[in-house]
Amino acid sequence: PHMRIDVVSIFPSYFDGLTLSLLGRARETGLLDLKVHDLREWTHDRHRTVDDTPYGGGAGMVMKPEPWGDALDQLAVSSEGQPTIIFPSPAGEVFTQATARELATREHLIFGCGRYEGIDERVFEYAASLGEVRLISLGDYVLNGGEVAVMAMTEAIGRLIPGVVGNPESLVEESHEDGLLEYPSYTKPSVWRDRAVPPILLSGNHGAIADWRHEQQLKRTRARRPDLLA
Numbered sequence: 001p002h003m004r005i006d007v008v009s010i011f012p013s014y015f016d017g018l019t020l021s022l023l024g025r026a027r028e029t030g031l032l033d034l035k036v037h038d039l040r041e042w043t044h045d046r047h048r049t050v051d052d053t054p055y056g057g058g059a060g061m062v063m064k065p066e067p068w069g070d071a072l073d074q075l076a077v078s079s080e081g082q083p084t085i086i087f088p089s090p091a092g093e094v095f096t097q098a099t100a101r102e103l104a105t106r107e108h109l110i111f112g113c114g115r116y117e118g119i120d121e122r123v124f125e126y127a128a129s130l131g132e133v134r135l136i137s138l139g140d141y142v143l144n145g146g147e148v149a150v151m152a153m154t155e156a157i158g159r160l161i162p163g164v165v166g167n168p169e170s171l172v173e174e175s176h177e178d179g180l181l182e183y184p185s186y187t188k189p190s191v192w193r194d195r196a197v198p199p200i201l202l203s204g205n206h207g208a209i210a211d212w213r214h215e216q217q218l219k220r221t222r223a224r225r226p227d228l229l230a
């Protein structure tokens, strides 16, 4: 199990954090081959221009298609199969744990981070000739660019690659894995600032503990995320 991820961005240093923690170790041990590329490597003019004014008028700038075309060509030809090409966009399908599970099975992901008012639409059409294209939103709010969304998606996907998370059991009892929010957790001391840990957790009765945790999951999900139960 080994996954290749290429990220294209005009702000590659956003991704410095992906050398840390679990994903950093997965990169060192070869489970994850993650490379970050500067889109400006694929510009040819003195100013390394990546954007221009929108046809039809309007506010802001649009990312030019040529650097994107060259970047995708180069990253896709070096792919063993067809890559999955993901463009983070507030106009895309919403990213969920199911999306993360699906994408974690792919051999090669390419993330293209847009900035400004977006990328010339023809880039998405062209990319479809190189692999499966997905426009994916982190949620119903607007970020300044795709970088933070790609950080979040890479972490959610990368931790599902077999071997990245040391104890695979820790993956199954999490929020969203069974469609419910996770149960509350406690550790020592058993009383802290006059607050006691729920006594059932100290009972040693594993069946009763499992039932209590499930009830807590339902109660929390009803209170905080009723949409998940509907």
Ligand code: ADE
Pocket (backbone or CB within 6 Å): 088, 089, 090, 136, 137, 138, 139, 140, 141, 142, 143, 144, 145, 146, 149
């Ligand atoms: N780029 C800007 N906003 C975004 C969002 N909500 N999700 C993904 N990419 C984005």
